Amino acid sequence: MKNKLKVYRALRTLTQEQLADKIGVTRQTVIAIENDKYLPSLGLAFKIAILFKVKIEDIFLYEGGINEQ
């Protein structure tokens, strides 16, 4: 799973701290998502998508097959 969170955050000129406050998580979680170290829950992914007014799949890109864990 890849994501474009850093790109969308840069487009909105938001800092990691500001984004974290808006979606109700810590800055460490934003850093972890941006670095592909942590996969957000569906709820958090929706929150991020709603904040940037795009679809989830515009930010999060699933690259695996159907059987991939």
Next chain:
Amino acid sequence: MNRKHYKQIRVIISLFVFAIVSLAGVGNSYLLALAGVLTGIVFLALVRSKVKIKSDERESLIEEKAARLTYAIFTPTIGIGAVLMLIPTQSGLSVFSRGEFAYLESLGMVFAYLTLFLIAIYAISYHFLNKKYGGTGDEE
């Protein structure tokens, strides 16, 4: 007060409780140890009530994994420890049932009950959480 300050205060309170319990241990004063722990709990609750802490899903995941790892390591360790302590005393070797080894059977029994207690807590909490998150399998 933000999360960083809260973490700093939490460390200070933990050090304070550790110091009090250590002093109580040296002085054989169980009352002082109890008072230290209770004071720490009250202080932590007061500080926690003053700060708005975000519930973070990543931290929850880390806590879950840490708890699972702790259970997976601690339970077999004390279970095997209990067996190792009980076998020599049950095998009839008289050297293990007197003198400096006399406490082994009691300690082994404590460890054995502790293992059972941990497994029981795990099983009960698993059952209730499974029910809570719809894992009963009644509906099709």
